[in-house]
Amino acid sequence: MEKKIVVLPGDGIGKEVVDEGIKVLDTVAELFGHQFKYEEDVIGGAALDQFGIPLREETLEKCQQADAVLLGAVGGPKWDTLPGHLRPEKALLGLRKGLGLFANLRPVEVFGPVVESSTLKREVVEGVDVLVVRELTGGIYFGLKDRGEYDSGEAWAKDECIYSVEEVRRIAKVAFEAARGRRKKVTSVDKANVLETSRLWREVIQEVHQEYPDIELEHMLVDNAAMQLVRQPKQFDVLVTENMFGDILSDEASVLAGSIGLMPSASLADAGGLGMYEPVHGTAPDIAGQGKANPLATILSCAMLLRYSFGLEQEADVIETAVKSALEQGWRTPDLVLSQDDPKSVLGTTEITNKIIEYIRKSALIQS
Ligand SMILES: NC(=O)C1=CN([C@@H]2O[C@H](COP(=O)(O)OP(=O)(O)OC[C@H]3O[C@@H](n4cnc5c(N)ncnc54)[C@H](O)[C@@H]3O)[C@@H](O)[C@H]2O)C=CC1
Numbered sequence: 453m454e455k456k457i458v459v460l461p462g463d464g465i466g467k468e469v470v471d472e473g474i475k476v477l478d479t480v481a482e483l484f485g486h487q488f489k490y491e492e493d494v495i496g497g498a499a500l501d502q503f504g505i506p507l508r509e510e511t512l513e514k515c516q517q518a519d520a521v522l523l524g525a526v527g528g529p530k531w532d533t534l535p536g537h538l539r540p541e542k543a544l545l546g547l548r549k550g551l552g553l554f555a556n557l558r559p560v561e562v563f564g565p566v567v568e569s570s571t572l573k574r575e576v577v578e579g580v581d582v583l584v585v586r587e588l589t590g591g592i593y594f595g596l597k598d599r600g601e602y603d604s605g606e607a608w609a610k611d612e613c614i615y616s617v618e619e620v621r622r623i624a625k626v627a628f629e630a631a632r633g634r635r636k637k638v639t640s641v642d643k644a645n646v647l648e649t650s651r652l653w654r655e656v657i658q659e660v661h662q663e664y665p666d667i668e669l670e671h672m673l674v675d676n677a678a679m680q681l682v683r684q685p686k687q688f689d690v691l692v693t694e695n696m697f698g699d700i701l702s703d704e705a706s707v708l709a710g711s712i713g714l715m716p717s718a719s720l721a722d723a724g725g726l727g728m729y730e731p732v733h734g735t736a737p738d739i740a741g742q743g744k745a746n747p748l749a750t751i752l753s754c755a756m757l758l759r760y761s762f763g764l765e766q767e768a769d770v771i772e773t774a775v776k777s778a779l780e781q782g783w784r785t786p787d788l789v790l791s792q793d794d795p796k797s798v799l800g801t802t803e804i805t806n807k808i809i810e811y812i813r814k815s816a817l818i819q820s
């Protein structure tokens with residue numbers, strides 16, 4: 453199979469983890485006889501430094517013409533004081549909107565071997581398997597185009613939260629369809645006791661649910677959901693929510709898995725179409741450049757890329773199994789080690805990728 457992947461490393465550890473993801477994709481390509489062509493471009497802070505804007509039109513066009521996009525993360529303290537439209541993070545919003553990627557899938561799977569990496573009790577987290585379905589191109593991160601901008605020192609600032617029926621309907625369908633292939637339960641998270649957009653959200657979710665009588669639906673207010681997620685996470689199967697709530701709840705859910713360095717994501721327009729794949733985490737300025745970032749979230753995002761954009765199920769499975777094997781054998785990155793005297797073998801970014809590649813090669817040998 454021949455495919456074109458646009459690679460957007462971004463800033464901070466984004467570059468470090470994306471490099472590792474490509475090594476894994478190259479290994480899979482070599483073993484399974486595929487040809488992946490990469491086209492790298494700058495976005496975020498890197499694009500600001502080089503071109504004066506966080507997202508160039510030509511970058512968006514390149515992505516539109518690709519088969520998939522692999523992204524690291526954007527932002528960092530260097531650009532924190534810039535006005536809103538120049539923030540590196542706006543590049544991400546522009547890409548998501550420009551590519552029509554309204555469905556963000558963030559699986560939260562607790563890998564058995566790293567249960568002890570979670571700060572929560574074993575009985576709470578063991579076996580957790582939640583899919584967060586986050587609406588990605590609406591809500592308060594977008595608002596109205598002509599809303600103006602806050603200037604430092606001004607007396608007030610404004611963000612607007614808008615949702616249309618159609619925006620909620622299409623993400624509801626993604627969630628109910630996903631639940632059909634899982635444990636058949638959807639929890640819709642909103643703030644319908646306060647927000648008008650949430651009242652619309654709840655109404656539309658209920659309406660779409662009529663088409664899915666085989667799926668159990670419950671509604672939960674977001675403050676309660678934040679609490680339930682760490683109190684009793686196994687009550688959740690598919691959790692569907694709007695843009696900002698999904699952003700926050702998925703970072704919270706990473707505590708169940710042991711580290712945000714394990715959390716992959718896929719941002720999709722339509723099933724089988726162009727997708728963008730990125731770790732849930734940001735640029736981690738506190739550890740950037742030290743060779744200790746956990747690349748597994750990105751490597752698992754590469755598995756999602758193969759599965760959702762290229763339909764390469766077996767190749768995706770091989771990557772996921774290799775990640776599990778490496779963790780089972782006790783290999784860890786520093787973020788997965790809670791105490792100094794933890795006996796687990798601690799590896800850097802490149803070293804743990806090399807282990808994953810070793811396991812991928814071994815499993816390909818067994819299969820051939
Ligand atoms: N998708 C994106 O591009 C995102 C970008 N950001 C940006 O990243 C910058 C830093 O944001 P933070 O709030 O600090 O969030 P962050 O996710 O970058 O880091 C939060 C904490 O998690 C740790 N961490 C994150 N990824 C890790 C990994 N792969 N391995 C080991 N440890 C990891 C970091 O060291 C830090 O202690 C900001 O400029 C923010 O706007 C934040 C979130 C998402």
Ligand SMILES: CC(C)CC(=O)C(=O)O
Pocket residue numbers: 541542544545699732
């Ligand atoms: C950086 C933001 C645009 C969004 C974010 O934190 C995320 O998508 O996880």
Ligand SMILES: [Mg+2]
Pocket residue numbers: 699700703732
């Ligand atoms: Mg986030």
